[in-house]
Amino acid sequence: xxxxxxxxxxxxxxxxxxxxxxxxxxxxxxxxxxxxxxxxxxxxxxxxxxxxxxxxxxxxxxxxxxxxxxxxxxxxxxxxxxxxxxxxxxxxxxxxxxxxxxxxxxxxxxxxxxxxxxxxxxxxxxxxxxxxxxxxxxxxxxxxxxxxxxx
Amino acid sequence: xxxxxxxxxxxxxxxxxxxxxxxxxxxxxxxxxxxxxxxxxxxxxxxxxxxxxxxxxxxxxxxxxxxxxxxxxxxxxxxxxxxxxxxxxxxxxxxxxxxxxxxxxxxxxxxxxxxxxxxxxxxxxxxxxxxxxxxxxxxxxxxxxxxxxxxxxxxxxxxxxxxxxxxxxxxxxxxxxxxxxxxxxxxxxxxxxxxxxxxxxxxxxxxxxxxxxxxxxxxxxxxxxxxxxxxxxxxxxxxxxxxxxxxxxxxxxxxxxxxxxxxxxxxxxxxxxxxxxxxxxxxxxxxxxxxxxxxxxxxxxxxxxxxxxxxxxxxxxxxxxxxxxxxxxxxxxxxxxxxxxxxxxxxxxxxxxxxxxxxxxxxxxxxxxxxxxxxxxxxxxxxxxxxxxxxxxxxxxxx
Numbered sequence: 001x002x003x004x005x006x007x008x009x010x011x012x013x014x015x016x017x018x019x020x021x022x023x024x025x026x027x028x029x030x031x032x033x034x035x036x037x038x039x040x041x042x043x044x045x046x047x048x049x050x051x052x053x054x055x056x057x058x059x060x061x062x063x064x065x066x067x068x069x070x071x072x073x074x075x076x077x078x079x080x081x082x083x084x085x086x087x088x089x090x091x092x093x094x095x096x097x098x099x100x101x102x103x104x105x106x107x108x109x110x111x112x113x114x115x116x117x118x119x120x121x122x123x124x125x126x127x128x129x130x131x132x133x134x135x136x137x138x139x140x141x142x143x144x145x146x147x148x149x150x151x
Numbered sequence: 152x153x154x155x156x157x158x159x160x161x162x163x164x165x166x167x168x169x170x171x172x173x174x175x176x177x178x179x180x181x182x183x184x185x186x187x188x189x190x191x192x193x194x195x196x197x198x199x200x201x202x203x204x205x206x207x208x209x210x211x212x213x214x215x216x217x218x219x220x221x222x223x224x225x226x227x228x229x230x231x232x233x234x235x236x237x238x239x240x241x242x243x244x245x246x247x248x249x250x251x252x253x254x255x256x257x258x259x260x261x262x263x264x265x266x267x268x269x270x271x272x273x274x275x276x277x278x279x280x281x282x283x284x285x286x287x288x289x290x291x292x293x294x295x296x297x298x299x300x301x302x303x304x305x306x307x308x309x310x311x312x313x314x315x316x317x318x319x320x321x322x323x324x325x326x327x328x329x330x331x332x333x334x335x336x337x338x339x340x341x342x343x344x345x346x347x348x349x350x351x352x353x354x355x356x357x358x359x360x361x362x363x364x365x366x367x368x369x370x371x372x373x374x375x376x377x378x379x380x381x382x383x384x385x386x387x388x389x390x391x392x393x394x395x396x397x398x399x400x401x402x403x404x405x406x407x408x409x410x411x412x413x414x415x416x417x418x419x420x421x422x423x424x425x426x427x428x429x430x431x432x433x434x435x436x437x438x439x440x441x442x443x444x445x446x447x448x449x450x451x452x453x454x455x456x457x458x459x460x461x462x463x464x465x466x467x468x469x470x471x472x473x474x475x476x477x478x479x480x481x482x483x484x485x486x487x488x489x490x491x492x493x494x495x496x497x498x499x500x501x502x503x504x505x506x507x508x509x510x511x512x513x514x515x516x517x518x519x520x521x522x523x524x525x526x527x528x529x530x531x532x533x534x535x536x537x538x539x540x541x542x543x544x545x546x547x548x549x550x
Contacts, residue, residue: 040253055334057330066433093298100255100257104255104455107195108186108191111433111434125254125425125516126254127518131254
């Protein structure tokens with residue numbers, strides 16, 4: 001991550017009391033989705049996309065990845081506490097929820113989440129002290145963006 | 152792994168003697184768990200006694216999952232139908248409720264209740280724990296459910312409860328005393344509604360071990376070794392580290408944790424900075440793009456299915472710089488479950504974790520699940536508690 005951050009240099013700005021946009025939404029929803037999360041926001045430009053990083057009141061760090069055309073192609077969060085998943089996943093929330101249910105029903109026992117769905121990939125690692133979640137839209141990821149950049 | 156019958160037979164194992172006697176030792180058993188018709192493989196179960204505080208009105212509950220990856224006791228209310236335990240009152244005419252999430256999108260919801268929690272000769276008096284039950288008259292708040300699955304039945308949980316004996320004293324800590332934003336604690340009226348709430352640390356769902364009057368700085372989990380697979384596997388959980396003649400740290404190597412509760416595992420040229428040991432994960436879970444994953448519609452979704460057993464090794468690196476190599480193997484999980492369908496202990500169960508490519512500084516982890524415990528004595532020290540002379544400050548693992 002350090003190397004990635006170092007390469008993000010174009011601009012950094014802070015927007016207090018802004019929420020994140022939903023997965024699959026447009027960049028405008030980043031601005032309009034305000035107050036919901038009481039989060040501070042920081043935007044960094046990377047090669048081929050922008051990262052909007054928000055730190056929620058609970059301390060959970062949320063990142064959303066916006067393509068040059070203004071599309072949110074990935075969201076990620078890490079921290080002890082789960083952020084508002086409906087807000088984060090937007091129109092993909094129902095697909096996520098159904099897949100979590102099907103995943104649970106397929107087996108007994110706990111293991112990291114690893115959902116590869118039509119048009120949606122969801123992964124989560126960690127344990128109750130600290131989780132690391134990401135969801136992305138494979139078809140919407142700009143060419144040249146590596147999987148490990150979205151986290 | 153599907154729903155298999157849990158009966159004995161098959162496989163082989165190294166026999167170990169029964170747990171040593173002691174007022175700080177409880178027996179552990181890998182046996183498929185208490186849910187009828189469900190084979191919960193690679194999960195260790197114990198029993199606890201819960202009593203109405205200060206009374207002899209008690210119930211013994213078995214089939215409790217031992218979980219080093221969470222904190223606090225959580226009991227299905229349906230497992231103690233004849234025992235009435237006081238629910239923690241909140242402001243006004245409300246009660247405190249608790250919500251915790253797991254890594255697979257599942258969650259547990261229910262009131263915070265209090266009990267004397269007894270294991271072996273140890274007792275945590277008036278300890279807060281979670282009663283797992285679905286609300287009647289109102290819905291689980293969406294700030295808790297988050298689109299996930301409520302494990303509120305024996306069949307869904309695969310256990311009568313979870314005993315969280317991880318590295319921390321409460322399930323939340325100061326964050327939930329200072330802010331409602333974690334959405335871990337709620338206050339609810341008798342028929343709703345519920346609001347996210349703060350709660351003092353002292354009232355939070357607690358690691359029962361820190362409530363003991365002695366032997367309260369951690370636990371040791373000692374499991375027998377398993378060679379391939381076994382009908383069952385036995386072990387013991389010893390309370391305290393360096394507090395009795397039977398729980399000395401000895402030559403075990405200590406691996407300290409970072410602020411997020413992780414150490415690093417170096418594996419296959421990947422630096423996995425979010426690694427942990429979790430008896431509540433029923434396999435090894437780590438990123439390895441070269442190992443075939445079992446089909447999602449197979450008997451073993453979420454596990455690896457190499458054509459032949461793969462032998463691997465990783466190096467754990469503690470925050471204190473301690474290093475140690477761990478050798479392990481990965482079986483074809485579909486073959487394991489098909490060929491040994493009545494076994495419940497599998498030494499070589501493993502599956503993917505997160506992305507398949509963890510290079511370039513990305514944050515990934517190695518989840519050392521229950522198979523890691525087979526044939527080891529694993530020490531779990533608890534943040535803020537005393538440690539043996541010469542040991543680093545808690546929290547840490549040692550083995």
